[in-house]
Amino acid sequence: MAAIDPGRVVADLRELKGLTGDDDGAQRVAWTDTWKAANDWLRKALDAIDGVSVESDAAGNIWATAPGDSERFVIIGGHLDSVPDGGWLDGILNVLAGLEVLRAQAPEARPLTLKLVSWADEEGARFGRSLLGSSAAAGSLEPDSVRGLTDRDGTALPDALREHGVDLDSALDARSALEGAAAYLELHIEQGPVLESIDKPLGAVLGTFGVERHAVRFTGLHAHAGSTPMDVRRDAFLAAARSALAFREDAASRDDVRATTGTVKVSPGIVTAFNGRCELSLDQRALDADVLADMLATAKAASERIAAEEGCEVSWERIWQIEPIPFDDELVDMADAVIEEVAGTSHRLPSGPLHDAAEMARVIPTVMLFVKSLRGLSHTKEEDTPVEDLELSVRALDELTRRALAWAA
Numbered sequence: 001m002a003a004i005d006p007g008r009v010v011a012d013l014r015e016l017k018g019l020t021g022d023d024d025g026a027q028r029v030a031w032t033d034t035w036k037a038a039n040d041w042l043r044k045a046l047d048a049i050d051g052v053s054v055e056s057d058a059a060g061n062i063w064a065t066a067p068g069d070s071e072r073f074v075i076i077g078g079h080l081d082s083v084p085d086g087g088w089l090d091g092i093l094n095v096l097a098g099l100e101v102l103r104a105q106a107p108e109a110r111p112l113t114l115k116l117v118s119w120a121d122e123e124g125a126r127f128g129r130s131l132l133g134s135s136a137a138a139g140s141l142e143p144d145s146v147r148g149l150t151d152r153d154g155t156a157l158p159d160a161l162r163e164h165g166v167d168l169d170s171a172l173d174a175r176s177a178l179e180g181a182a183a184y185l186e187l188h189i190e191q192g193p194v195l196e197s198i199d200k201p202l203g204a205v206l207g208t209f210g211v212e213r214h215a216v217r218f219t220g221l222h223a224h225a226g227s228t229p230m231d232v233r234r235d236a237f238l239a240a241a242r243s244a245l246a247f248r249e250d251a252a253s254r255d256d257v258r259a260t261t262g263t264v265k266v267s268p269g270i271v272t273a274f275n276g277r278c279e280l281s282l283d284q285r286a287l288d289a290d291v292l293a294d295m296l297a298t299a300k301a302a303s304e305r306i307a308a309e310e311g312c313e314v315s316w317e318r319i320w321q322i323e324p325i326p327f328d329d330e331l332v333d334m335a336d337a338v339i340e341e342v343a344g345t346s347h348r349l350p351s352g353p354l355h356d357a358a359e360m361a362r363v364i365p366t367v368m369l370f371v372k373s374l375r376g377l378s379h380t381k382e383e384d385t386p387v388e389d390l391e392l393s394v395r396a397l398d399e400l401t402r403r404a405l406a407w408a409a
Contacts, residue, residue: 006391025381030121058173059136060120073113079122087383111409182408193376205368210324222276234311331367
């Protein structure tokens, strides 16, 4: 059995940080020259592993294959692309840890084939469509829904893809890459504060939150700030503000859910009048579909009650919705046991952010490992994880891969 070298992963992370970042952070935005430089680095590193073949699929995802006794395979996945001014670990840790697992396990005999995939455009930072490569492989991508997307310079998504050898209308051919897939494993920084707050380095991920995202619009009647008595005002902002507090209080009363008011717009928005119109955003997240539905129903009822009390009306418009995606129970148990063995302690937690694993979980058994994020920071150059925890996460991924290969066989 070849020895895993977690220190080499940290060295590789630092090398790519220097190659593809600047003083403001990582700049590996998908479909750019910097992202291509990271892809070229990865291909060179994979080509150096004896017995491993490398290819790209129709969606621009990079696949490395170490053959086993069976053509059925277990996948380790991640992404090299970043947001602008991003962190040195988000996504890329997954890929480089998987690279190290391939280095260690490729020379060994194994019952199934082992593959590493670097997904294209997980972040959606340039065109606003996240999980592009993995959704193409999973078959959930609808090309017509992204065909009209443009970046801030007016470049169309299909044109940017074409510059990197990807034809949008053929991207769904990437589905063939999953034929024979038995399990999907992904290591990721937590991007939140939970593991640090309970002093644990690693966690087994239960699944990704479902999301209900709405625009909530309150309509009253704006009038003069000086001439209108308080008891006859129909202040849309106050109705919205009270509702936002109600949304927060409901979420705080539940177990491990989220409710966020991220934007507020008022009209007329002048100092000498109270507002006749107010629109706020509400983003609700939960791992249980029934809980998420109840949160939405509770929020709507609260907004209607409060709007009536303030002499206003309220309407709701859905902006976006995705169902909760639980990971495979047996793989979650396996990941939890591996973490206990490697780190001496474990914790099970949901993922608030979406990941490529969410697309994979639609079609094959899937699990994620989380490693601690200091101060819960991500998508910023301040993103960090203690080196000793990074090394533990690599060891955990190596052992999880071995057990998943045996389990799938």
